[in-house]
Amino acid sequence: MISDTLALTLFQEAVPAHVQGRIFSLKRALEQFTWPVSSLLTGLVAPAVxxxxxxxxxxxxxxxxxxxxxxxxxxxxxxxx
Structure with a gap:
């Protein structure tokens, strides 16, 4: 939760205001896509490693x-x- 808050703050400061909506929607879409993929990979790899x-x-x-x-x-x- 803390790291997400820090990352969000960095994004808000780094991204110009007129494109924040587009950038944040892309960020959110990537997060939603990678979450189940990373969970699957972790579940497959972790027990072996x-x-x-x-x-x-x-x-x-x-x-x-x-x-x-x-x-x-x-x-x-x-x-x-």
């Missing part, structure tokens, strides 16, 4: 790294006043 406990730890670490990277990028790109 990782045990359930390691998979949960790894996914938590990856989520933490992603949120940290987006937050860091947000503050680095902040224009100086």
């Amino acid at each position: 990782l045990r359930a406990d390691r998979f949960l730890v790894l996914s938590g670490l990856l989520s933490f790294v992603a949120v940290t990277a987006v937050t860091w990028w947000r503050f680095v790109r902040r224009p100086e006043h």
Whole structure:
């Protein structure tokens, strides 16, 4: 939820106001398409690669790294006043 809020904020700041509707609808369509595909692939690949406990730890670490990277990028790109 936090990473989605950060990503949405970055999109709103980066995309010009007159094309935000088009860009956000494309973003939403891609999200809706990739969600079941990624769930299917994860369900097929995860048991062969990782045990359930390691998979949960790894996914938590990856989520933490992603949120940290987006937050860091947000503050680095902040224009100086």
